[in-house]
Amino acid sequence: MTHGSRFEGKRIIVTGGGSGIGQAVVLRLVAEGGVVLAVDVNGAGLDETLRLAQVAAGHGGRALALSASVADEVAVKAMVANFVAAEGGLDTLVNMAGILRSSHTTETSLEAFNEILAINLGSTFLCCREALPHLEASGGSIVNAASTSAFFGHPYMSAYSASKGAIAALTYALSWEYAKRGVRVNAVAPGGIGTAMTASAAANFPEGVDMSLFMHLARGDYQFGQPEQVAGVVAMLASADGAFMSGEIVRIDGGVHA
Numbered sequence: 405m406t407h408g409s410r411f412e413g414k415r416i417i418v419t420g421g422g423s424g425i426g427q428a429v430v431l432r433l434v435a436e437g438g439v440v441l442a443v444d445v446n447g448a449g450l451d452e453t454l455r456l457a458q459v460a461a462g463h464g465g466r467a468l469a470l471s472a473s474v475a476d477e478v479a480v481k482a483m484v485a486n487f488v489a490a491e492g493g494l495d496t497l498v499n500m501a502g503i504l505r506s507s508h509t510t511e512t513s514l515e516a517f518n519e520i521l522a523i524n525l526g527s528t529f530l531c532c533r534e535a536l537p538h539l540e541a542s543g544g545s546i547v548n549a550a551s552t553s554a555f556f557g558h559p560y561m562s563a564y565s566a567s568k569g570a571i572a573a574l575t576y577a578l579s580w581e582y583a584k585r586g587v588r589v590n591a592v593a594p595g596g597i598g599t600a601m602t603a604s605a606a607a608n609f610p611e612g613v614d615m616s617l618f619m620h621l622a623r624g625d626y627q628f629g630q631p632e633q634v635a636g637v638v639a640m641l642a643s644a645d646g647a648f649m650s651g652e653i654v655r656i657d658g659g660v661h662a
């Protein structure tokens with residue numbers, strides 16, 4: 405598939421860029437000319453992203469990589485400051501880093517609950533906070549990763565769902581806070597995308613089969629979506645094509661929650 409050049413010269417940070425949806429977002433934005441910093445704790449995943457980005461790059465696009473945890477405040481401050489110093493600014497932040505750990509709620513420790521919130525929600529907050537002054541300067545935008553679990557009951561995912569519901573609320577609040585300052589803030593709410601996250605969730609927690617059963621009952625022909633199908637929507641939201649969209653959370657689930 406050939407892509408346009410909507411991100412030519414644009415400076416972009418994508419968290420979770422070493423795997424799954426984040427990696428697909430990096431490749432799509434690089435193909436459309438973006439200068440994209442992929443950030444992840446998964447060093448091998450980042451190497452693969454850089455390798456694939458060399459093939460995907462178009463319109464002057466290029467990828468860079470940073471191995472860091474976006475749940476670490478010091479690391480996030482350095483990530484944004486160093487990228488802006490090197491590239492002269494920031495036009496787009498895509499917050500895709502996240503973890504999913506399924507468990508029975510009565511068997512979930514407070515420590516485990518808080519860890520999921522810190523990585524999913526805390527990192528999104530930190531990256532937004534550090535990026536916003538630079539996005540205000542460039543008239544840029546943010547795309548966060550919510551989930552269909554923010555709006556629909558997904559069993560054995562109480563901590564994950566709470567983190568994603570809070571990311572949706574954060575997205576709405578920031579959208580309004582920055583409405584008059586020229587920064588658009590949107591989110592995607594994927595559901596059932598074939599990535600390492602969904603594969604390991606199914607493998608590590610057999611009761612999660614209930615979840616697939618629910619999806620199959622809802623739609624007998626249900627198949628996981630592809631990361632690229634989410635990346636295309638992220639690109640639309642972050643580009644001029646999404647210029648009249650803010651505070652929007654776009655569900656991408658093959659219609660299973662319609």
Ligand SMILES: NC(=O)c1ccc[n+]([C@@H]2O[C@H](COP(=O)([O-])OP(=O)(O)OC[C@H]3O[C@@H](n4cnc5c(N)ncnc54)[C@H](O)[C@@H]3O)[C@@H](O)[C@H]2O)c1
Pocket residue numbers: 419420421422423424425426443444445446449472473474475499500501502503504523527549550551552593594595596597598599600601602
């Ligand atoms: N796959 C789905 O069905 C689905 C559905 C709804 C929402 N999402 C969300 O989409 C996003 C991407 O998920 P995915 O399916 O591509 O999963 P994935 O596991 O393939 O990718 C997530 C990436 O985030 C990275 N990461 C985790 N903690 C990090 C940290 N502290 N600092 C930096 N990087 C970190 C991981 O190393 C991994 O590379 C997540 O936020 C997820 O919650 C996914």
